[in-house]
Amino acid sequence: MGIRTVSVKGTNSRDAARQAQEALKGFDPSFLLFFASSHYDGSNPAAELSAAFPNCKIIGSTSHSEYCNSDYTSHSISIMAMDRESIEDVSVEVVENIKQNPELSGVVQKMEGHFGGSEEIFNHFDHYVGIVLFESGAKSEEIFMDHLGTASDILFVGGSSSAAENNISKVYANGKDYTGAAILAILKTVNGYDVLKTQSAAIFSDRKLLVTKSNLAERILYEFDGRPCGEVYAEVLGVPLDKIQEYFVSNPLGIVADGEIFVRTFNELKDGGITLHCGLPEGAEINVLKIGDIVHDTREALDNMITYEPAGVINFNCLYRTFEILNKDLTGPYCALFGRYPSIGFSTGGEAFLGHINETSTILVIK
8 A cells, every 4th residue: 555644633642543543444554654743742652653553663753733745733643654565674773862972883784784784775775765853952963964974875864853832852763752862764665765855045145154163062153254143144134233133034044065055044142142953063154045935946846856656755844934834824835735645744843964954844755
């Protein structure tokens, strides 16, 4: 059968898992990915889903809000269930205490060994893809992704947990919940996969700004070109310094490499600098960006990439993009784009694609 997607709302996790079990009756998944409102955390959705699907490897994340097919919801659980017609095999590992910069080569070797080792993966490279889910409270995605890229040639995509009004942030694997951790899954797809990234951002100013003082660990930016970063940012935008916070979302920053834009967004003024949702190291060059038409740009990206009938689509969509969609009352037309496919998604606290980025939609398409 391939892939099934369902959205459930329950009085608690057990009720939601029961609904999922009923909705997937007759389907035998081997791997299940879920995004659950943190509203359900008190009753551990991972444990209840593992009880409902005992022969299935399961990973997931808390979420601020969820997507499933053509619907945008909150206080729900979006589930993608995959059987062996779409995913031949899966390896899952949990890396805890990621703030301590753990060494990842051993973890990756163990995961790759599950499939027969690096030679098997090299010979069938277009069938292997990784998913990474971060617990966002650790604020360690940048260095982790650097280490992961060194440890493995497999492309890992994913996102960081977000939270509803209770501010609970967790990731899940095989019945347990974790904070300060990352969940890694390597999927051996039957028919291959595609990955696309769309950020609906364009260069606002051609002026290159050099990061000359920052605290990468705390994600605080202090200086561009040896001057206070807020002062330079206001100068580029042509706005008063005391108004710059109004432009943080509409005019993020971007590292531009070979025509590809990797977005970094300011968060708040702090300790004489400005915090970021994704850190910027000293020596990085950036441009100030402008955000465009999310629906148009997403449609164009999907149509250019997905020229076939996919088995399933997973959308790691930045929470800031969700806010923009909500503010402009675009949930209907935006979700209709994904309603064309079996799809799930969630509003992330950052996206993983060759590094840690934000204000982006990173999309995994399973053929």
